Amino acid sequence: MRWTQALDAAFQPQVVAIIGASAEAVPGKQRFGSGNSFLGNYRELGFSGRLYAINPRAQGPVAGVPAFRSIGEVPEPVDLAVAAVPAPVLPGVLEECAAARVKAVHIYTAGFEETGFEEGRLLAARCREIIRRTGLCVIGPNGMGPYCPKGHIGPFDRLPSEPGPVAFISQSGGNLNWFSHHAAEMGVRFSKAVSFGNGWVLHGDDFLEYLAEDQDTRIICMYLEGIRDGRRLLELARRIVVHKPILLVKGGLTASGARAVASHTASLGGEAQVWDAFYKQTGVVRADSLEELADLAMTFLYVQPPRGLRAVLMGIGGGNSVLAADALAREGITLPALAPETTAELATFVPLAGSMVRNPLDIGAVFRGDLTLLDRTLGLVGRDPNVDIILAAPHLDLNRSSPEETDRLVARLSDYARAAPHGKPLALTFHSFSNDPEEMAARQRLMVQLPQRGVAAFRDLARAGRALARLHQYHRFLDGAAPERASA
Amino acid sequence: MRWTQALDAAFQPQVVAIIGASAEAVPGKQRFGSGNSFLGNYRELGFSGRLYAINPRAQGPVAGVPAFRSIGEVPEPVDLAVAAVPAPVLPGVLEECAAARVKAVHIYTAGFEETGFEEGRLLAARCREIIRRTGLCVIGPNGMGPYCPKGHIGPFDRLPSEPGPVAFISQSGGNLNWFSHHAAEMGVRFSKAVSFGNGWVLHGDDFLEYLAEDQDTRIICMYLEGIRDGRRLLELARRIVVHKPILLVKGGLTASGARAVASHTASLGGEAQVWDAFYKQTGVVRADSLEELADLAMTFLYVQPPRGLRAVLMGIGGGNSVLAADALAREGITLPALAPETTAELATFVPLAGSMVRNPLDIGAVFRGDLTLLDRTLGLVGRDPNVDIILAAPHLDLNRSSPEETDRLVARLSDYARAAPHGKPLALTFHSFSNDPEEMAARQRLMVQLPQRGVAAFRDLARAGRALARLHQYHRFLDGAAPERASA
Structure with a gap:
């Protein structure tokens, strides 16, 4: 495409000029998104190319980088110029960028068509004329520009x-x-x-x-x-x-x-x-x-495409299971009856009272102890011909399981999800009756850790269901197949 | 109604018998929901009436309360009996409760019709026959029974x-x-x-x-x-x-x-x-x-009923505002153009660039500093005839506002919400670009504190919109009025 080289330069620049960085900016007080904040954020991301500050009132380095009064004075070709200037001076800045043959200009400046005022529209028209005439490669205006970890640039802190x-x-x-x-x-x-x-x-x-x-x-x-x-x-x-x-x-x-x-x-x-x-x-x-x-x-x-949208839901309690089943059904995921042989086999090792051996499966014991029951259950539902997706939704209440127990459980479920021995995706959500801040923090840590280990952990079952349904739909589209018939 | 006295006794009992509390239960190891856990949870809620444990093998107090082999031996009338026994012995327990004229029985025991097995169905039929014959007041089975803070009873810990x-x-x-x-x-x-x-x-x-x-x-x-x-x-x-x-x-x-x-x-x-x-x-x-x-x-x-479903959204950034507007519209809340005089007045004190003075209002400065701009803005939108609801959605990023600034802002918004000087409800949500654990904890604390001060704080704008729409709908129903015409 026409812009490939310019965009390569914009995302992984060697030479960057920040137009509008200012020596008067007080560190820590700089306005969000000001020229100086770009300087700071690029540095935070480890930018190791050359940075220049452009400011018509510059009289020496700005925020530790060499400063010039105009971009034309920069002693080498500029890959990316960031224009963080008041809107009225932008036309002049664009002319200078074009003259200096800057490869790409990111216009951070706002205050044009989007204001709805005549003044902004006229200014926009002037700028666009300059851009058309000079053929400048422009990202923006009124945008935050490129973020590229490999190029060590990005417009926000803590990226x-x-x-x-x-x-x-x-x-x-x-x-x-x-x-x-x-x-x-x-x-x-x-x-x-x-x-x-x-x-x-x-x-x-x-x-x-x-x-x-x-x-x-x-x-x-x-x-x-x-x-x-x-x-x-x-x-x-x-x-x-x-x-x-x-x-x-x-x-x-x-x-x-x-x-x-x-x-x-x-x-x-x-x-x-x-x-x-x-x-x-x-x-x-x-x-x-x-x-x-x-x-x-x-x-x-991280999730392997399911072959269909029939799921088994393991783990959350009675009333919660009912609402989860309703929520999943609204996203197109059904919880069909398990195959008779699965239910019969489950009944041989599950205590009847207080458990549900149909689908949803509400078997507290499965997620506790040495996890033998979990392995047996995963084996059964993994082989069940009525099941395309395994949704594991254990309760993680502090007063019911120790951190070690939780880690062991999560590790076992993660192993299954990654290995997918029966070719079926497993997605995780975590539940808790209480809203204890310590428990919330523990759950949040797990939610962050799991995807880093290649396992999808969702905020709730409805969101898991929706995402899995979309993943399935995409792969059906690729297959060129007719859309899955809605199953009962 | 027929059950009033029995239910008064069940919710605020003076005398409670836990059938199935066991001397062998190891503290901390007791099964969730066992008879002993009811004892512990009632105590945790400050129950100060008389508690008795019933266990056929009792030989002295159980978990610190007097124990008897059958409920008939309890030396005073029982208000509430909790049956936490294996399903097969329930028929006998019910006969004893009836004989002892227990005012209400909560059957925690499960394992009946809900198992889908013949055994459970037969047992249920036997129990129901006893109940019909004796006229027992029964809550359950397979339920957790009553929770009543004023009666100091409840079936879970940390209630x-x-x-x-x-x-x-x-x-x-x-x-x-x-x-x-x-x-x-x-x-x-x-x-x-x-x-x-x-x-x-x-x-x-x-x-x-x-x-x-x-x-x-x-x-x-x-x-x-x-x-x-x-x-x-x-x-x-x-x-x-x-x-x-x-x-x-x-x-x-x-x-x-x-x-x-x-x-x-x-x-x-x-x-x-x-x-x-x-x-x-x-x-x-x-x-x-x-x-x-x-x-x-x-x-x-906590929210006063809105007179309509036209909201002004104050605070969250451009792209977020767009998605919030879409999400709110899906819940029936529109964000109409503000009255011309509101927009004109706003433009006198809002910097044009990077702000949106239409609706949504994205005016960062409003939520900062001494909050004069917030007061002026609230005054303007409060008086705007196009606005029924005020949605305030400030960003709470740690790197952009101090805890003191946040407290001041939240206090001011809360004052407005409670006083509702223009008769319009104000609902709050909090946003943050980052997912910093410290920030999340701070937001969570605010979310908990605000309702305690009588101010509604919502997890996100879609949820706020849905709840406000339902509140409005309910009051329209009370008015007997025709449903609100969907506005454009």
């Missing part, structure tokens, strides 16, 4: 520095920030991510095309508000989705959301029905929130 | 001991356990709660009738799996709902859920359409999960 196989194309900076942190806690690490804001030059479709060819990217996540060229996006998605899953949150599908989109990135939200058709035609996987997107990224990374 | 105005009728013991803890964290405290399991004698409708007259109960929450007499439940609900809100989770509305219901409490799940009609005809408020039920209880306790 994960370890790279991974997931890309994220986000129109919104806040959503890039949220997702980078929260998905990372679910074992999702990033190849390349970007917030492109109003998308004057590079839009969602361009980044999609670029990442399709990126060797470091196996899964592409997207958050889009507007679409510049629907036909192109559809064709690209169709072509790419068979090689790399594309997981998409489309914002602005409701009237309220569309109004918010206009105010945020001056985009058009679009019709819900059009997007229903888009998902169906392309095989792009739908998510309706960032939480769901994170669930999906974890699932596509 | 909140402080009483409150919310009742909970739960067929399931696990759901009673979960809800008592989790709803308590959201400022919900209990008058009386009960888990009645298979409901041989007293069923959901009976407890509903009883609690309708209970002076300590203002709101009635229910979790039902089966219905014994649909007509009676409908008529009771219709009559009661105009005095006390009834919030109901009906389990088993899907095929999978109904199967789980049969296996759990041997009930019939029922048709989803029938329940849709039930909610519509009675004004009973629908919840689909216990989390939702807790949200609703908090909302009905």
Whole structure:
């Protein structure tokens, strides 16, 4: 594609100029997202190329890096310029970037079409004319720009520095920030991510095309508000989705959301029905929130595709099981009766009273002690022809199991999930009757540790069910098969 | 009603006999829910009446209370007997309870119809015959029985001991356990709660009738799996709902859920359409999960009914705002354009760039500093004729605000919520880009503190929106008005 080289330079730059970094900025007091914060955040991610600060009032180094009054004075070719300047001076800055042959410009500056005011629209028109005339490669404006752990750059503090196989194309900076942190806690690490804001030059479709060819990217996540060229996006998605899953949150599908989109990135939200058709035609996987997107990224990374949507639910208590069964059914996951031979065999080693040997299976003893019963039960449901998915939902109440017991249990379930000896995915959720802060913290630690060991752990069963159903749907799409008949 | 006196005795007993408490039980090793655990849990809740242990092998006190070989030997009338015995001996125990004129029997014992085995069904038939013949007041079997902070009894450890105005009728013991803890964290405290399991004698409708007259109960929450007499439940609900809100989770509305219901409490799940009609005809408020039920209880306790479903959303960032607007719209809450005079006035004190002065309002500065801007903004949206509800969703990132700043902000929002100077409800959610454990703990503390101060704090905006929409719907039902027309 046209922008490959420029984007390579933007994501893994050797020379970066921050336009708008200021000597007067007081450390710790700098405004979020100011030029200086980019300096600090790039350093935090271990950026080891050359950094320059550009400020017309510069009189010596800024925040420890060499400073110049204009980008034209930088003594070497600039890969990435970050424009963090007041909107009215942006036209001049863009002219200078073009003259200096900067490979890519990330415009952090906001205050254009998205304000809804005439002043912003006129300024935008002037800038876009300059960009058209000079052919500048621009990310933004009103976006947070590139994040690339391998390139050691990113626009926020505390971003994960370890790279991974997931890309994220986000129109919104806040959503890039949220997702980078929260998905990372679910074992999702990033190849390349970007917030492109109003998308004057590079839009969602361009980044999609670029990442399709990126060797470091196996899964592409997207958050889009507007679409510049629907036909192109559809064709690209169709072509790419068979090689790399594309997981998409489309914002602005409701009237309220569309109004918010206009105010945020001056985009058009679009019709819900059009997007229903888009998902169906392309095989792009739908998510309706960032939480769901994170669930999906974890699932596509760590869960093996189920052959169907019939699950066995092991572990949570009676009334909880009922509500879980209802919640799962709403996501398309059924809990069928187990095969008669499974139930009969279970009844030989399960005490009747207070247990449920049908599906859901509520057998407290299975998750305790030396776990022999767990192994036997997993063997039985693993071989049961009525079961495609194993959902394990143990209770983790401090007063009922010791930390050692919990670790042993979780290790055993993780081993099964990774080995999948019966070719069936196992997904985990954890339950607790109490809301004890210590227990919550312990559960949270487990939730973070498990994906790091390659095991999917979900916040609740409905979310697990939804993600598994989407994973199944994607693989059915790839098979070119008819959609699974809804089973009773 | 027929059972009033018996239930008064069951919820606030002076004399309790635990049938099945055992001298051999090793402290700390006792099986969850064994007779001994009831002894321990009643004591933990400060029970100061007389406790007796009944065990045919008793030879002296059990766990520090006087023990007898049969309930007939207890030297005073028993208000509540808890039967925690093996299923096969239950018939004899029931005969003895009847002979001793025990006022109410809670049968904890399980292993009857719900097992699906002939043996359990036959045993159940024998017990039911005894109960019919003797007229015993029975709660259960296969249930966890009564929880009443004022009566100082409850079947689980660590139950909140402080009483409150919310009742909970739960067929399931696990759901009673979960809800008592989790709803308590959201400022919900209990008058009386009960888990009645298979409901041989007293069923959901009976407890509903009883609690309708209970002076300590203002709101009635229910979790039902089966219905014994649909007509009676409908008529009771219709009559009661105009005095006390009834919030109901009906389990088993899907095929999978109904199967789980049969296996759990041997009930019939029922048709989803029938329940849709039930909610519509009675004004009973629908919840689909216990989390939702807790949200609703908090909302009905602390949020003043909105006059409509048009909200202003203040605080969360661009892309997040878009997804929040979509999520709210799915719950029936719209984010309309603010009145022109509001927007014009906002623009006089809000910096244009990076802010959104339409709705959602994304004005970072409003939640910082001395909060003058917050007061001005609340004044403006409070008076805006397009706004019925104020949703405040500040970001609480540690690196952006100090604990003192956060406290000041939360105090100011709480004052507004409680005073409601413009007659509009304010609901809170908290957001954070990072998932830092320290930040999560801080947020969790706030979430717990706020309802205790009478302010509703929600886990996320979709849940807030759903609860507010249900609150509005309930009050529209009371008004007898036509359902609100969906606004664009």
